[in-house]
Amino acid sequence: xxxxxxxxxxxxxxxxxxxxxxxxxxxxxxxxxxxxxxxxxxxxxxxxxxxxxxxxxxxxxxxxxxxxxxxxxxxxxxxxxxxxxxxxxxxxxxxxxxxxxxxxxxxxxxxxxxxxxxxxxxxxxxxxx
Amino acid sequence: xxxxxxxxxxxxxxxxxxxxxxxxxxxxxxxxxxxxxxxxxxxxxxxxxxxxxxxxxxxxxxxxxxxxxxxxxxxxxxxxxxxxxxxxxxxxxxxxxxxxxxxxxxxxxxx
Numbered sequence: 001x002x003x004x005x006x007x008x009x010x011x012x013x014x015x016x017x018x019x020x021x022x023x024x025x026x027x028x029x030x031x032x033x034x035x036x037x038x039x040x041x042x043x044x045x046x047x048x049x050x051x052x053x054x055x056x057x058x059x060x061x062x063x064x065x066x067x068x069x070x071x072x073x074x075x076x077x078x079x080x081x082x083x084x085x086x087x088x089x090x091x092x093x094x095x096x097x098x099x100x101x102x103x104x105x106x107x108x109x110x111x112x113x114x115x116x117x118x119x120x121x122x123x124x125x126x127x128x129x
Numbered sequence: 130x131x132x133x134x135x136x137x138x139x140x141x142x143x144x145x146x147x148x149x150x151x152x153x154x155x156x157x158x159x160x161x162x163x164x165x166x167x168x169x170x171x172x173x174x175x176x177x178x179x180x181x182x183x184x185x186x187x188x189x190x191x192x193x194x195x196x197x198x199x200x201x202x203x204x205x206x207x208x209x210x211x212x213x214x215x216x217x218x219x220x221x222x223x224x225x226x227x228x229x230x231x232x233x234x235x236x237x238x239x240x
Contacts, residue, residue, distance in 0.1 A: 031203065034196070034199050035196075035199065035200060035203055037192075037196070038196060038200075038223075041189070041192055041193065041196065041227070042223075042227065044161075044165075044189065045189065045227045045230050045231055045234075047165070048176070048185065048230075048231065048234040048235065048238070049230045049231075049233070049234045051169065051172045051173050051176065051234065051238060052233070052234035052235075052237040052238050055169045058169045058172070059169070062166070062168075062169070065165065065166055066166045070166075074165070078158075081154060081158075085150070085151060085154055088147040088150070088151065089151065091147070092144070092147065092148065095144065123158060123162070126159075126162075127158075127162050127163060
């Protein structure tokens with residue numbers, strides 16, 4: 001590769017001309033959900049650490065977690081957790097060499113989207129019921 | 130860190146931790162979920178029991194190890210040298226320090 005062309009060549013993937021497909025969208029959301037889950041993970045680390053320290057430390061994190069901000073983070077994280085889990089299952093299936101046909105791969109992408117929403121509602125219903 | 134040297138190890142890390150998490154995450158939601166948002170007395174008493182403490186400690190530890198492997202891939206894809214090493218170092222510190230806090234907190238609440 002000639003080094004002098006480097007600056008002119010477009011970077012892959014060519015996002016500006018790339019037609020969104022369920023396979024690529026469902027894939028990038030695995031990455032987004034997985035990494036964004038650090039926020040609620042750290043919230044839970046803070047939550048249990050504060051509980052171990054004492055009531056004063058706990059009241060701060062409890063205020064954050066039970067606020068409207070905490071509710072939004074927890075509900076989004078719940079969806080992210082289910083989505084990422086279903087996406088992980090898809091990868092484990094793919095790793096065995098199965099489900100790589102376009103139709104199956106696309107169906108699994110839609111199943112992840114729909115399945116994660118259903119599981120999120122079921123979990124909220126379970127936790128509040 | 131880079132795939133050219135330890136790709137198989139990284140693959141195994143992600144595969145094994147993801148299989149473990151498929152079992153642990155639903156358990157975590159059922160066992161830990163109901164007490165998130167509860168009062169101090171309820172939470173501390175709940176985690177003084179061995180089973181909830183073990184579910185919390187094991188799940189969070191594997192979650193953070195899985196996160197660490199995943200975020201390294203993210204950084205390798207999007208961050209160039211020389212910032213790449215720094216970011217991997219920072220995120221590794223965040224992951225391992227969090228694991229240490231989880232273990233310390235569960236131990237302290239259990240004893």
